[in-house]
Amino acid sequence: MTAPPTLAIDASTYLGTVAVLRGETVVSEREAAMRGEHEERLMPAVAEALDAASVRVSELARVVCGGGPGSFTSLRIASSIAKGLCMAHGLPLFAVPSLALMRPAGRLLLEEGRWLALLDAMRGDVYATLLDVERGGRVTAASPPRLIAAVDVDRVAAEFGARPIGAGLRQEGRPRASALASVAPELIAETTLSSWEPSYGRLAEAQVRWEAAHGRALTAG
Amino acid sequence: MTRILAIETSCDETSAAVLAGSGDATALESLVILSQDVHRVFGGVVPEIASRAHLTAIVPVVEQSLREARVSLADVDAVAVTNAPGLVGALLVGVSFAKSLAFGAGKPLVGVHHMEGHLFATAIEHSEAVPPFTALLVSGGHTLLLDVPEWGSYRLLGATRDDAAGEAFDKVAKLLGLPYPGGRHIEALAGTMTGENPLRFSRPMTRRDQQPGDPDYFDVSFSGLKTAVLHAVRERSLPPRPEHGEDPDAAARAAIAAAFQDALVDTLAEKTYRAARLHGRTRVVLGGGVACNRTLVARVAERVRPFGATVYAPSVRLATDNAAMIARAGLFRFERGERAALDLNAYASQPIPGMIAA
Numbered sequence: 001m002t003a004p005p006t007l008a009i010d011a012s013t014y015l016g017t018v019a020v021l022r023g024e025t026v027v028s029e030r031e032a033a034m035r036g037e038h039e040e041r042l043m044p045a046v047a048e049a050l051d052a053a054s055v056r057v058s059e060l061a062r063v064v065c066g067g068g069p070g071s072f073t074s075l076r077i078a079s080s081i082a083k084g085l086c087m088a089h090g091l092p093l094f095a096v097p098s099l100a101l102m103r104p105a106g107r108l109l110l111e112e113g114r115w116l117a118l119l120d121a122m123r124g125d126v127y128a129t130l131l132d133v134e135r136g137g138r139v140t141a142a143s144p145p146r147l148i149a150a151v152d153v154d155r156v157a158a159e160f161g162a163r164p165i166g167a168g169l170r171q172e173g174r175p176r177a178s179a180l181a182s183v184a185p186e187l188i189a190e191t192t193l194s195s196w197e198p199s200y201g202r203l204a205e206a207q208v209r210w211e212a213a214h215g216r217a218l219t220a221g
Numbered sequence: 222m223t224r225i226l227a228i229e230t231s232c233d234e235t236s237a238a239v240l241a242g243s244g245d246a247t248a249l250e251s252l253v254i255l256s257q258d259v260h261r262v263f264g265g266v267v268p269e270i271a272s273r274a275h276l277t278a279i280v281p282v283v284e285q286s287l288r289e290a291r292v293s294l295a296d297v298d299a300v301a302v303t304n305a306p307g308l309v310g311a312l313l314v315g316v317s318f319a320k321s322l323a324f325g326a327g328k329p330l331v332g333v334h335h336m337e338g339h340l341f342a343t344a345i346e347h348s349e350a351v352p353p354f355t356a357l358l359v360s361g362g363h364t365l366l367l368d369v370p371e372w373g374s375y376r377l378l379g380a381t382r383d384d385a386a387g388e389a390f391d392k393v394a395k396l397l398g399l400p401y402p403g404g405r406h407i408e409a410l411a412g413t414m415t416g417e418n419p420l421r422f423s424r425p426m427t428r429r430d431q432q433p434g435d436p437d438y439f440d441v442s443f444s445g446l447k448t449a450v451l452h453a454v455r456e457r458s459l460p461p462r463p464e465h466g467e468d469p470d471a472a473a474r475a476a477i478a479a480a481f482q483d484a485l486v487d488t489l490a491e492k493t494y495r496a497a498r499l500h501g502r503t504r505v506v507l508g509g510g511v512a513c514n515r516t517l518v519a520r521v522a523e524r525v526r527p528f529g530a531t532v533y534a535p536s537v538r539l540a541t542d543n544a545a546m547i548a549r550a551g552l553f554r555f556e557r558g559e560r561a562a563l564d565l566n567a568y569a570s571q572p573i574p575g576m577i578a579a
Contacts, residue, residue, distance in 0.1 A: 041564060081321040087280055197273060207270060
């Protein structure tokens with residue numbers, strides 16, 4: 001008997017990725033450039049991935065969304081799509097740290113050991129997460145993402161005995177939805193559909209300025 | 222009968238509505254509007270904060286709208302969503318959510334232009350507010366004067382050359398030390414004005430010798446009026462308005478607020494009158510947040526009454542951004558056979574579909 005299907009979506013970077021998985025098997029995979037001028041391509045990619053896997057939304061066991069950090073708008077497009085699909089059929093929404101989906105370019109799995117997974121956070125910074133990878137490529141632990149200066153990457157990596165991986169690095173890599181197949185279940189958490197939002201990694205710039213000027217946190221309401 | 226579930230997230234209101242009917246016979250079954258108060262501290266809408274708030278509000282707002290309408294998603298025939306114009310990041314939450322909800326539920330999707338929604342808003346409450354009519358759409362982002370011979374055909378007659386009407390209210394409110402958004406605060410303050418107002422600002426671009434065809438016959442401009450207010454505040458050396466307690470300069474501020482509001486609404490009333498008269502329309506429809514201003518509604522009605530025209534204005538809930546109007550415009554587009562594809566995108570600006578040459 002095949003495992004019930006999971007739909008995974010991640011758009012932490014300007015390349016959104018979608019995969020339909022059954023257990024640790026990737027049944028179909030699609031990618032889409034985010035923020036096209038004339039069309040939004042992630043939703044068509046979701047429909048194509050489901051179609052290629054011959055899975056209807058109602059048949060999904062769950063939707064797993066990349067939970068950031070990353071590109072604010074892209075994260076929100078993926079999250080909004082995930083929420084709409086879940087609401088349509090009462091599906092549970094799960095989140096996985098986007099950096100736990102980091103995989104080397106051209107390969108399905110990370111080598112065993114400790115990795116420092118990195119994503120561009122702009123303004124000279126990167127989001128960094130330490131990943132522990134066991135033999136066979138399963139990601140068993142991911143530290144909470146930290147914002148560090150891009151120039152400090154080698155130092156931080158050395159400090160933790162980790163190999164850096166990310167876009168434009170010697171070990172080129174990026175998050176991929178299909179990588180969910182090799183992420184330990186403990187890193188995939190069920191969310192509350194109504195209130196969930198990704199970890200953006202940064203506050204809105206206007207909020208940062210306001211809080212600096214007022215010396216206190218801005219509370220909604 | 223068609224039932225539409227509509228979603229609107231173009232600015233700082235997360236809204237969902239359910240509307241059922243056909244043609245111009247429709248019934249609003251529910252309308253939920255969640256306003257984001259957080260932007261007040263910034264004196265304007267912060268796009269990134271608005272977009273984040275939409276994402277955490279969208280599911281509860283849509284669920285509530287279905288609950289209040291006593292229907293389930295299965296009872297809905299189509300999903301309509303605002304996809305332009307507005308804050309792109311904010312719009313994308315509604316658009317992405319609506320696309321996946323419609324796809325997941327196997328329902329058709331319709332993209333709706335926010336300003337076309339405003340044209341339909343009044344018809345939800347007033348069955349006579351249907352074409353042909355002259356429309357004045359006034360909000361924080363737009364000031365449009367349109368002739369509407371029929372739904373889907375919109376002749377753009379005039380627009381603002383600088384600030385939108387609502388924007389002018391907000392800026393003047395700031396000059397007078399009033400909170401954001403400024404419209405209702407200015408109207409309330411102007412209402413405290415007693416006796417003859419010693420202050421009068423000129424009505425921009427309303428010379429008597431203007432002729433139809435002149436470029437400024439229908440257009441408006443409020444930046445000069447705003448500057449006039451600034452000078453009036455400076456000439457009176459008005460100190461900042463106290464945050465608490467009585468304002469010793471309340472009378473002076475009320476005179477400025479009233480003079481500003483008079484100039485703005487008289488200008489809009491004159492332009493609307495010209496449009497209705499030229500096209501022989503006996504119905505005038507107002508829309509957008511500034512249509513909440515009762516002085517504006519009364520002044521336009523007064524100006525067009527001599528040739529027998531009637532003015533229709535929406536209630537406050539339907540004048541400001543809301544999904545009911547998106548449902549109503551979405552129904553029109555749906556009945557015309559229009560369907561959006563899964564690659565539907567969001568746009569900061571886009572002409573209203575069906576614009577015809579003036």
